[in-house]
Amino acid sequence: xxxxxxxxxxxxxxxxxxxxxxxxxxxxxxxxxxxxxxxxxxxxxxxxxxxxxxxxxxxxxxxxxxxxxxxxxxxxxxxxxxxxxxxxxxxxxxxxxxxxxxxxxxxxxxxxxxxxxxxxxxxxxxxxxxxxxxxxxxxxxxxxxxxxxxxxxxxxxxxxxxxxxxxxxxxxxxxxxxxxxxxxxxxxxxxxxxxxxxxxxxxxxxxxx
Numbered sequence: 001x002x003x004x005x006x007x008x009x010x011x012x013x014x015x016x017x018x019x020x021x022x023x024x025x026x027x028x029x030x031x032x033x034x035x036x037x038x039x040x041x042x043x044x045x046x047x048x049x050x051x052x053x054x055x056x057x058x059x060x061x062x063x064x065x066x067x068x069x070x071x072x073x074x075x076x077x078x079x080x081x082x083x084x085x086x087x088x089x090x091x092x093x094x095x096x097x098x099x100x101x102x103x104x105x106x107x108x109x110x111x112x113x114x115x116x117x118x119x120x121x122x123x124x125x126x127x128x129x130x131x132x133x134x135x136x137x138x139x140x141x142x143x144x145x146x147x148x149x150x151x152x153x154x155x156x157x158x159x160x161x162x163x164x165x166x167x168x169x170x171x172x173x174x175x176x177x178x179x180x181x182x183x184x185x186x187x188x189x190x191x192x193x194x195x196x197x198x199x200x201x202x203x204x205x206x207x208x209x
Contacts, residue, residue, distance in 0.1 A: 011124070011127055011128030011131050011132075011160065011164050012128060012163060012164055012167055014124050015121060015124050015125065015128075015164065015167050015168055015171055018117050018120065018121050018124065018171050019121075019170075019171045021113070021117060022114060022117045022118075022171060022174070022175045022178075025110050025113055025114045025117075026114070026174075026175075026178045028110060029110060029111070029114075029178075029182050032107075032109070033107065033182065033185055033186070033189070036068065037068055037069065038068055038069045038070065038107065038189050039068060039069065039070040039189055039192045039193060039196070040067065040068055040070065040071075043064075043067060043068060043070055043071055043074070043196075044070070044074070044196045044199065044200065047064060047071075047074045047200065048199075048200070048203055050064075051078065051203070051204075051207060054207070055078065055081055055082060055207070056078065058082065061075050061078045061079060061082070062075070064078070069103045069106060069107065069189075069193070070103075070192070070193055070196060072099060072102075072103065073096060073099045073100050073103055073193055073196070073197050074096075074196070074197070074200050075099075076095050076096055076098070076099035077092050077095060077096045077197075077200055077201060077204050078204070079095075080092055080095040081204060081207070089201065089202075089204075089205040092201050092204050092205065093201050096197045096200070096201055097197075099197075100193055100194065100197055103193060104186075104190055104193075107186045107189060107190070108186060111179065111182055111183065111186070114175055114178060114179045114182070115175075115179050117171065117172075117175045118172050118175035118176040118179055119172075121168045121169075121171035121172035121175065122168045122169060122172045123168075124164070124168055125164045125165045125166070125167060125168015125169060125171075125172075126164075126165070126168065127164070128160055128161065128163070128164020128165065128167075128168070129160075129161045129162075129164055129165045131160055131161075131164075132157045132158065132159070132160030132161025132162070132164065133157065133161055134157070135156060135157030135160060136157035136158060136161070137157075
């Protein structure tokens with residue numbers, strides 16, 4: 001591996017940094033986007049059951065908010081009723097929608113950085129390719145003036161061009177795949193949050209009456 005890095009020259013170092021950053025982002029998103037952290041399957045039913053006969057106490061609401069992202073969205077409606085018992089259904093809906101927008105922002109965290117790496121890595125590889133081609137033409141120019149080419153310089157230019165092109169694609173393709181995977185997963189979570197919040201707001205509207 002070290003010999004490859006040496007053959008690829010300095011242009012490969014930005015690609016190595018991008019690969020390390022992409023790996024860290026993918027690992028972080030896998031942990032953050034676990035179902036138990038975002039939208040546990042039975043949480044809505046549990047929240048409906050707890051608030052079926054009246055508003056739960058504040059410590060129960062706090063526990064719900066700390067449970068998951070969905071729990072925070074549902075808890076925002078209960079907090080609004082605690083603060084304003086006569087709040088209208090529109091006010092409850094506005095509070096839950098605000099929490100939903102904050103949740104969406106939290107779920108999409110670092111996703112744009114992963115997309116940027118997927119887009120920039122091929123360009124960094126192309127930069128290395130261009131630098132390698134410059135070294136190749138530089139060695140050819142030297143051969144015309146001195147009457148003999150430098151095979152080592154020619155080989156180095158080819159190595160820089162090919163290794164950087166390949167490494168740029170090696171970084172970009174997995175980053176793009178994971179970005180699309182996380183994007184689809186987040187869209188599915190957002191739909192779940194939206195449907196659950198709508199059902200809970202209607203429940204809170206009946207509870208308020």
